[in-house]
Amino acid sequence: MLRYVLARLLTFIPTFIGVTIVSFGFIRVLPGDPIIVMAGERGLSEERYQEYVERFGFDQPLWKQFWDYLTGVLQGDLGQSFVTNRNVWDEFFTLFPATLELSLCAIIFSVLVGLPAGVIAAVYRGKFFDRALMSTALVGYSMPIFWWALLLIIVFSGNLGWTPVSGRIGLMYFFDDVTGFMLIDSLISGQEGAFWSAVQHLILPSIVLGTIPLAVIARQTRSAMLEVLSEDYIRTARAKGLRPARVNGLHALRNALIPVITVIGLSVGTLLAGAILTETIFSWPGIGKWMVDSIFRRDYPVVQGGLLLIALMVMIVNLTVDILYGLINPKIRKR
């Protein structure tokens, strides 16, 4: 197992180098000069422009800029934002816990709902349950996030008043960031009602963000289950007279889980990088919006550093999934 993990870790190196090059190149390929974008309608003088060119190092040849960036990265220095002058590393880790917390809640929601839905659909294949669940999943998959989020807000926050509209916690709660995870920090703060407020604020965004993974997980579980259910050993189990719940729940589901875990892992990766719309609508202070704003402002250090760190996070998630995979299926780690 250790060798397996080490081998997987080794693949980090080329991926890391690749991501560094791509993130450096990507923002430079886009048209638009960050200095001119910054000056806006007001414009700026030629001398002033030159001052910025020198400060940002744009007068250096491209290979030199890349070299400086790479050596910086290797020393843990991702540079400073052109806009806020703050360290990219600091900015990322201030915002990332919010994204991670939301992504995890969304994925928990989608697994809790998607897995049973997939199993039920497979067991009742071709019947009403199956059709209803799978069409709902298709709707969920195709729904525009923006519309879905606003609909939920209008119904549950606006009309019914059950959930807050947006934000991470009620404005009346105010405490220091310890971990950056609101659920944990609100507990640590000891303020009455804070934890509950944080939970309430998580409900709608988790549902919205979890909708697409939910649909994918439900469909994947269904097809994996169908495959497993037609295996000989299931027939044997049934023939031995085991209760259907035991056959489906234990024997079939366990084996069907392997492809499902891959899907869950991939979904977490996507959520970490792509919760932009959900974060914007729910005023969620995560990295999705931070990245998009930076791309529009052509804030090179933030885009480069942010992409690199997000890629790193996705790689870590994928590694974890691979390890889990090995744990569940001994065949894989021996390969």
Next chain:
Amino acid sequence: MKTARLFGTAALGLALTAGAAAAQTLVYCSEASPEGFDPALYTSGTTFDASSHTVYNQLVEFETGTTNVVPGLAESWESNEDGTSYTFTLRPGVTFHSNDQFEPTRELNADDVIHTFERQDVEGWTGEYFNAMGMGDLIESIEKVDDMTVRFNLTRAEAPFVANLAMDFASIVSKEYYDAMEEAGTPEMVNQQPIGTGPFEFVDYQTDAVIRYEANEDYWVEGVPRVDNLVFAITPDASVRYQRLQAGECHVMPYPAPADVEAMQENPDINVLEQEGLNVGYLAYNTQMEPFDNPEVRRALNMAIDKEAIIDVVFQGSGQVAKNPIPPTMWSYNEAVEDDPYDPEAARQMLADAGVEDLSMRIWAMPVQRPYNPNARRMAELIQEDFSEIGVDVEIVSYEWGEYLDRSSALDRDGAVLLGWTGDNGDPDNFLAVLLGCDGVENSNRAQWCYQPFEDLIQEAKTGTQEERTPLYEEAQVIFKEQAPWATIAHSVVFMPVRPEVDGYVVHPLGGHIFDNVGIDE
């Protein structure tokens, strides 16, 4: 500090929802995150709302709701005979805020004022506004006459100078705080935990989520501020801001989606305040290229544009037709100028008379939304239709924003550019000289228009009192209309939805959101 204030803030917040008669918290659902808290470093209104309008004061200030300049940290000021030197007498007894790291040992004095400007007039200064307003070239020296008197010596007479001092970059910072943080090796604190003299003291900023302030109890204006706490709840999406306002999660929200305004106006739980914005959206011809070098051609095209239709479709009512290059809320606005009539027939004839046939041109549509132009693409399409009525063929082009700004200022650019401007200091010079003066050619003067009779007037208007300058600007607007370097299209109307219990909120024409005098009626 945070923990010390914890209980207070928590109790206040609860009061907000429970409606108990405790300390009051005003919640403002702001539209974006500030870039920082040192207003001299940045140019965005969002940052100014969070810093210069709350934490800081300026020597002179804009009276909220107008563009009039009134005393701020300076009680009074006077200029010398030829307008090249201004002497300011500071207000006594003004104190700076304090925080965990800093406790001021003295009151505001001339050193703070001098430091505020001198720090911006150095090589490598990263703030843009000080230079963009030409302050570096304009200020020759700043003298400390005595502890409470400061004199600015200028390189030339420039009447808008005083209004410039009311701008956000001119917010007075504490020299003592600056020095203390330099010494502690943490100069960035000045930008992260601001110390000013303003109505609100900065308490905390949770990145991209919430900014908290508390009332400055020693504020130099009696009875201000009227609430105990001010909270900015950052809410980027306009529809969500509206939902939060309805749900009572905030009291005031900026920038409603135009499509929501009508529903808001009918909602008894929301008051929609409105005012004309200090801006103009225009279509600038390249007056140095044929056939747009002929004023007759430009006027003919202007007469072909159905501006009312643009206001309806593009602004959805949140705009008004512009006839002058400066907005109507600005002093010296020339009411007597008559707009070009919408008359495609006459326009077609004028083009024929000017010998222009089968004209095809480009119209540039900005890729971004601005108050003065919420949808440039749509606006360009409407103008394209209007022009096709008079036989002018239009190709619409657009570029990424940085490219757009860059390419549209080129001297040999073809066609006409949609762009606009939001005023900085409420002075007509800030529109007429910046956008239409000869110095702006190849830069902010997108019409590349350098017309001597106009230039002479705006140069002459750079000195003197407001009464002396007004007729000069009025005449400049007449010349502008005759020469028609732009089609003036619209001024936006700013809508500000507030909850009915909010008292005293005034929409500010310069675009900032100001809460000094805002209270909450229980």
